[in-house]
Amino acid sequence: MSKSQQKWLNNELIGVNSVLYNGSSETITLINFYKMDNGEMLAFPFCDTTINSLEKYNNDIWTEIQEYKRIPYKNDEIIKFGEGAMGNEGFICVTDKNNTLKWAIFFEDSNPIIDCKICEEKLSLTSSNGQKITVNLKNLLEIKITGM
Numbered sequence: 001m002s003k004s005q006q007k008w009l010n011n012e013l014i015g016v017n018s019v020l021y022n023g024s025s026e027t028i029t030l031i032n033f034y035k036m037d038n039g040e041m042l043a044f045p046f047c048d049t050t051i052n053s054l055e056k057y058n059n060d061i062w063t064e065i066q067e068y069k070r071i072p073y074k075n076d077e078i079i080k081f082g083e084g085a086m087g088n089e090g091f092i093c094v095t096d097k098n099n100t101l102k103w104a105i106f107f108e109d110s111n112p113i114i115d116c117k118i119c120e121e122k123l124s125l126t127s128s129n130g131q132k133i134t135v136n137l138k139n140l141l142e143i144k145i146t147g148m
Contacts, residue, residue, distance in 0.1 A: 002026055003051050007062055008101040013091055014054065015063030015084060017108050019045075019140050022101040026051050029141060043143035063106075065091055068114060077102065081125065083112030090127055092116065092135065103140060107133070110145070 004022045007013065014020055019029045029048050033041040054061050068082035076097045083090055084106065090113040093104035107113075110133060115126040118137075125133040136142035 004104075005101055008095075008104075009099070011065050011067075012062040013065050013084070013093075013104050013106050014051070014061050015089065015106060015108070016061065018106050020101075020104045020106070022103060028054065031141065031143070033143075033145065039146065041145040043141055045141045063089065068112060069116070071116060071118070073118070079116060079118070079123070081113040081116050083128075084108075087111065090125075092123065092125060105135065105140060105143070 002022060004020055004026050014028060017031045017033070019031065021027045027048055028050065029045050032044045032046055034044045035041050064085040066082045067080050070078050070080045073079045073094060078095050078097065079092065080095060081092045088109050088111055090107045090110035091104060092113055094102045096102065110131055111127040111129040113125050114128050117124045121137045123135040123137060125135065127133065131145055131147045134144045
């Protein structure tokens with residue numbers, strides 16, 4: 001079992017702005033957000049790394065999460081979302097029906113994700129502070145945040 005899956009089963013995710021792909025390589029793409037002139041923020045991926053590489057420099061990369069809601073998704077998958085251990089954090093992820101993590105996105109400054117709708121291969125998320133977050137399901141690094 002992968003380390004990210006073990007942590008997932010203990011209600012933990014990597015606690016930095018990132019997209020985690022739970023596969024054989026457990027790739028993590030670290031992301032920053034760039035504020036546009038119109039006030040929207042866009043994800044700016046800046047490197048791919050691994051769990052081992054992150055833990056080499058900081059053995060405390062994991063944070064507790066709390067799932068708020070889940071909604072069914074295609075092919076027996078489930079979209080789950082909620083908050084991190086600090087009040088300013090949120091997450092969204094997809095698991096299979098056996099709770100195997102497929103991918104997860106963690107937001108350090110979104111506040112808890114409290115609502116999620118699926119519309120034409122995009123997730124429309126709402127955080128507890130009114131931010132609107134859009135995630136493209138065909139390209140998880142295409143993330144837009146409004147209302148900040």
